[in-house]
Amino acid sequence: MAKLPVSLRVNNLTKTYGSVVALNGISFELEPGEVLGVVGQRGSGKSTLFRVLGGAEKITAGEILLNEKPVHLRNSAVAKSFGIEAVYQNHPLMENLEVWKNIFIGTELSRYEPLAFFPKDGEMSSIARDYFKKFDLSPDLVNSLPRNLSNEQRQVVALAKALNHDSSLLLLDDALAPLSFQRQGILLDEIIKLSAQNVSVVISSDDLKQIFAVSHRILVLFDGHQASLQLTSQTTPREIVELIVGSNKQDHITPVIWAFENYHTAQQQAEDLRKNQQALQQTLKKQDTLNQQLFSRLGKQMEALDQLNLALQEANRRLMTEREAERKALARDLHDQVIQDLLSFNYQLEDAALELESQEMRGELGEIRAGIKEVVSSLRQICSDLRPPTIDSQGLPAAIRSLTHQWANQYNVKVTLELDPDLGRLPETIELSVFRIIQEGLRNVRKHAEARNVHLALSRTPTASLVVHLRDDGRGLQTPINFLTLSEGKHFGLLGISERVSLLNGTIHVDSPSEGGLDLLIEIPSPYPVFSN
Numbered sequence: 001m002a003k004l005p006v007s008l009r010v011n012n013l014t015k016t017y018g019s020v021v022a023l024n025g026i027s028f029e030l031e032p033g034e035v036l037g038v039v040g041q042r043g044s045g046k047s048t049l050f051r052v053l054g055g056a057e058k059i060t061a062g063e064i065l066l067n068e069k070p071v072h073l074r075n076s077a078v079a080k081s082f083g084i085e086a087v088y089q090n091h092p093l094m095e096n097l098e099v100w101k102n103i104f105i106g107t108e109l110s111r112y113e114p115l116a117f118f119p120k121d122g123e124m125s126s127i128a129r130d131y132f133k134k135f136d137l138s139p140d141l142v143n144s145l146p147r148n149l150s151n152e153q154r155q156v157v158a159l160a161k162a163l164n165h166d167s168s169l170l171l172l173d174d175a176l177a178p179l180s181f182q183r184q185g186i187l188l189d190e191i192i193k194l195s196a197q198n199v200s201v202v203i204s205s206d207d208l209k210q211i212f213a214v215s216h217r218i219l220v221l222f223d224g225h226q227a228s229l230q231l232t233s234q235t236t237p238r239e240i241v242e243l244i245v246g247s248n249k250q251d252h253i254t255p256v257i258w259a260f261e262n263y264h265t266a267q268q269q270a271e272d273l274r275k276n277q278q279a280l281q282q283t284l285k286k287q288d289t290l291n292q293q294l295f296s297r298l299g300k301q302m303e304a305l306d307q308l309n310l311a312l313q314e315a316n317r318r319l320m321t322e323r324e325a326e327r328k329a330l331a332r333d334l335h336d337q338v339i340q341d342l343l344s345f346n347y348q349l350e351d352a353a354l355e356l357e358s359q360e361m362r363g364e365l366g367e368i369r370a371g372i373k374e375v376v377s378s379l380r381q382i383c384s385d386l387r388p389p390t391i392d393s394q395g396l397p398a399a400i401r402s403l404t405h406q407w408a409n410q411y412n413v414k415v416t417l418e419l420d421p422d423l424g425r426l427p428e429t430i431e432l433s434v435f436r437i438i439q440e441g442l443r444n445v446r447k448h449a450e451a452r453n454v455h456l457a458l459s460r461t462p463t464a465s466l467v468v469h470l471r472d473d474g475r476g477l478q479t480p481i482n483f484l485t486l487s488e489g490k491h492f493g494l495l496g497i498s499e500r501v502s503l504l505n506g507t508i509h510v511d512s513p514s515e516g517g518l519d520l521l522i523e524i525p526s527p528y529p530v531f532s533n
Contacts (some may be wrong), residue, residue, distance in 0.1 A: 005032030005198035006066045006083060006168040008053075013062035015048055018206060022048040024224050027060070030219075032168070034199040036214035039204065040244055044221040046204045047089060050173035053202065054086030055079030080106070084167030087175045091158035093146040100128035100142040103161045131160035134190075135183050151158070151178045159187065170194060172203040172386060176210060180337070188214050208237045219406075222246050245306045339379050388435060396431040397423055400438060404456060407442050407527035419456040426466070430524065433500050434458075440500075441470045441520055444493040449474025456511060471519045476512035497522075 007029040015023040023045045030036055040046050045082055050055040053064070055073035063070050067080055073079045079086070093102050101124075109120040129139035135156045155178040162170060176184045190203050190310035191214045205211055211218060212232055219242040220227040227243045346369050353365045397419050408415040419452075425431070438456065445451050452472030459467050494510065497520075502507045506524035512521060 003258075006200070007031050008064040008169060008200060009068070010053075011065070013049075013052065013064070013306055014060050015045075015052055015057060015393040016060045021224050023052070023221075026221075026226050028219055028226075028229050030169075030202070032199050032200055033195045034217070034454075035195050035203065035421070037203055037205070037211035037218045038219035038221065039208070039240060040227075043223070044244075045224040047173055048110045048224075049221070050086060050088060050171050050202070050204065053079075054084060054171050056086070056088070059242060062343045080165070085165050085167040085169070085173035086173070087155075087162050088173045089177075091155070093154060093157060095145065095147050098143055098145060099149070099157050100125045102146060102157055103128045103131065103142075103164050105161070107418065121255070127164070128160065131163070134157065134310070135159075142165055152180060152183070155179060157184070163190065166322045168201060169200045169202070174203065174206070174208070176205050177333075178204075179343075184210065208240060211240075212237065220244060243514055246369060276507050328500055337377045339376055340380070342376050346376075368430060383408075391431055391435055394435060395425050399431075399435055400456075400458065403435070403439065404442070406471045407446075408454075410516065411446050413445070413451060414453045416453070418455075418459070420459040422460060429464070430504065433504055434466065434524070437468060437497050437522065439498055440493045440497050444518075445472045445474060447493070449476075451475075451517065461523070466524045466526070468522040469520070471517060473517040476516050476518050477510070 010029075011027050011028040013023060014021070026045075026049065028036070038046050038049060052059050053073070055076040058074065064073060065071065071078075072081060073082075086241070094105065097105075102128075104124045109124050109507060111118040125142055128142040128233060132139045132141055137156060146157060146478070149157070155175065159175060170191075172187075174204060176187060190485065191203065194201060195214075203211070203214065204225050215232045216228060218232055218235065219229050223246075223399060224242065226524075227246070230239075249335065254372060255416060308477060314364060349365055349369050349372070353362050353369075356362050357366065376466045388399050388403070388404050400419065401417065404417050407413070426434075441456075442454070446455055449472050451472035453473045455469075455470040455471045457467075459469075461467060498508055501522055501524070504524045507519040509519075511519040511521075
């Protein structure tokens with residue numbers, strides 16, 4: 001039996017973990033059938049809000065009302081009793097039960113309800129298969145165990161389970177991210193249908209196009225506070241981005257808008273590639289005469305995808321320290337979606353090659369597969385550039401050693417490295433910014449200097465400030481340095497470095513000595529207070 005429509009009101013909701021305030025003073029209303037989009041940077045409190053509304057977390061202060069009556073959502077079971085269903089990030093499943101049993105946990109069908117005697121296994125399995133057909137997945141997967149499914153297939157199980165429970169309020173915490181572009185569209189269509197049936201939906205997504213496509217209002221969170229609650233029809237993506245990042249400066253807003261738009265474009269292009277590949281693969285099995293068309297079109301798709309990812313890399317090179325979280329998310333999306341799709345296409349091509357009788361055609365198909373492998377390798381390198389894994393696990397010194405060693409071997413330039421043994425660990429934002437500064441500096445040497453030797457030193461001053469000294473023996477620059485001239489000459493590396501240093505309230509000195517080369521000296525103030533004895 002379907003739950004009756006409910007209205008939701010949240011008054012001054014607050015959630016703390018010890019001294020950490022995750023949510024502070026959140027208030028909004030939600031009418032039956034209304035879709036509320038929740039947006040904000042990572043760490044803004046989005047997931048905490050979803051867990052509180054779904055009963056997974058208890059509120060610290062404030063109140064939640066359903067149909068104007070206060071409710072205490074002590075746990076998920078209580079929330080479900082009020083018709084609230086939630087799909088969280090990395091939603092847990094019962095790993096020892098088949099998929100169809102996971103979907104019907106708590107809503108099993110039986111011949112003698114409500115005693116739950118003689119369950120209708122066949123009917124439940126059939127309904128589960130219908131859900132998988134709706135999301136364009138093999139219905140036979142309903143008999144599998146969750147541990148044998150991909151992340152996307154597991155997400156479909158969690159969504160089917162929530163949709164199968166007749167609910168009044170559906171909570172979708174970043175539920176679109178694990179899905180392919182095609183299945184994201186299916187879920188968005190499902191949300192619109194639920195809204196028409198008076199089911200309220202609260203949804204979060206990093207893709208603003210998705211939020212604007214289905215929501216009636218948008219709630220913006222910033223550092224756990226409610227930055228804004230606006231009608232979707234009366235705002236714009238740019239206004240929402242300004243609220244998300246807490247700034248209206250052009251150099252802060254433009255890269256984020258670019259990232260949002262191209263994240264959506266990358267997903268769509270990957271989906272187009274998948275569809276084209278499927279169609280061409282079927283044609284290849286029927287007529288060998290169409291092989292050249294496959295090679296030509298697939299080559300164009302690979303070239304377009306490669307250009308897109310080069311554009312992503314170039315744009316993210318210009319992002320400031322506060323955008324590092326978006327860099328990490330973008331690297332994850334490239335790895336989990338684009339790269340995995342390319343690998344899947346490669347396996348399909350391998351199967352197709354086995355069916356060809358012509359050795360010549362097999363060879364040509366093998367060349368295409370080799371090209372795909374090179375693209376995957378390039379994409380993995382792009383992921384590493386977007387977020388160096390060494391810096392998270394071992395810190396700045398280890399990351400710089402790895403970077404300079406790889407760079408020196410790749411470009412056959414001798415690098416002398418001096419690292420202060422007392423450098424220690426620094427705040428994450430500073431370590432990432434310093435790494436990007438050195439990365440840009442080495443890139444400048446490769447593109448403009450034609451140097452054979454590079455000296456890099458990192459040290460701490462008596463006041464605990466950090467000094468970065470990068471010197472090469474290349475062509476140098478005309479002094480005094482004119483940043484406008486650098487921009488016109490596409491010397492964007494020094495411009496990017498100066499922006500990062502300015503963000504850290506540091507100083508930068510660029511000199512081109514008479515004996516040649518370029519000398520770059522940067523000092524970044526200490527992030528720690530200095531105590532005197």
